[in-house]
Amino acid sequence: MEEAHPLLLIENPSTDPAYNHALEEYLLKNLQEDVFMVWQNVPTILIGRNQDALCEYDADYVREKGIRVVRRLSGGGTIYCDLKNLQYTLIAPFRDDGENPFLKFAAPVVGALRQLGIDAEFTGRNDITVEGKKVSGNAQFRYENRVLHHGTLLFDVDREAISKALRPNPVKFVNKQVRSVASRIGTLAEYVRMDVREFMEHLKGHFMNHYGIRETYALREDGLREVMRIKRERFDSPSWNLGVRHRFTHGYDVRHPFGMIGYRLDVDAGVIRHAEILGDFFGDRDVLELARRLEGNALDHAELSRGLEGIRVDDYIRGMENGALIEDLLAARTTAA
Structure with missing residues (x-):
């Protein structure tokens, strides 16, 4: 002010x-x-x-x-x-x-x-x-x-x-x-x-x-x-x-210095069909946009990196870098709902 x-x-x-x-x-x-x-x-x-x-x-x-x-x-x-x-x-x-x-x-x-x-x-x-x-x-x-x-x-x-x-x-x-x-x-x-x-x-x-x-x-x-x-x-x-609850196959919660983040993914044949990013973080843009960018991508490092090209994750989750988001998503791969 x-x-x-x-x-x-x-x-x-x-x-x-x-x-x-x-x-x-x-x-x-x-x-x-x-x-x-x-x-x-x-x-x-x-x-x-x-x-x-x-x-x-x-x-x-x-x-x-x-x-x-x-x-x-x-x-x-x-x-x-x-x-x-x-x-x-x-x-x-x-x-x-x-x-x-x-x-x-x-x-x-x-x-x-x-x-x-x-x-x-x-x-x-x-x-x-x-x-x-x-x-x-x-x-x-x-x-x-x-x-x-x-x-x-x-x-x-x-x-x-x-x-x-x-x-x-x-x-x-x-x-x-x-x-x-x-x-x-x-x-x-x-x-x-x-x-x-x-x-x-x-x-x-x-x-x-x-x-x-x-x-x-x-x-x-x-x-x-x-x-x-x-x-x-x-x-x-x-x-x-x-909110409206969706079916998901993978769930992963993690605490970062900038807040709690929960990932809810519906993955079929290795591809993200639906994604939700939840938590108590702050951001300047609607995180729903970011979640939509993940959908249709295979749950692997190379494809997620390509899917996030031109995107600054920090705009959606203040304090988070693109690489940290990808690491979280790969960690979610080992969990089951």
Whole structure:
């Protein structure tokens, strides 16, 4: 984010996750101004764009507790959120200036926390931490020349819900000291004397002062209709939220420094007939395009290399080189579903 660059502040009282994510998509694709928004969801499992939804949460527990399940536009991992914590959104032009794209968006949030005396810092690929505990995870989605950056701020948490609702892939914790999601998170409430609504107002006030925001933006009736259309066609849709499952003959999950990746391949007579690339990674282009490029190729090094000519895998899976993808695919050859 540019220093002191004017933003539009969006007032959004909705706690419906499908509406909230539809609103984000509308703002990203229809407004040219930079945007800032703070909002909340009722108890919700938020699935990363590239994940296998049904492998990420306990369906029985979620159904019993009436927890919503929504897939967001951005990559990254699955999270649980509710009215004890909050989400924030920043939308601005994409600038490839060599900086960490997450850091420059998260920096004002870190500043807002430090203003309260909280010793927050940006760490890893997309986290804000306090005393080594994660208090915010962030994700991004790029559309044309604009980027949607959003994150969760863990003001307080329902640790039981997190522990029982989320079902992360055990490969994620291989060689890690931390063995669960709940054990590595912290909360902001223990550092301040305010409730979550007061904290939201503090965050809005910080951004308004920092970026010179003077007024809020309200959707017109035609904009609201478009948000409702997006909500209905995407974020209320089981096919978007849960995905469509295909038959596959080979499955392989692996953890890289840039994220978890799962390969689901339907291979017949040595040829990839259908491919899916799943995980909590980030990328600037739709990984479905990359998966389609794999289909029709023999599962061997030479043909996969030819099939990826002219393709930068890093555009689809940030941090991954073409050779690493091929190595993973060849490793999948030795597995069976």
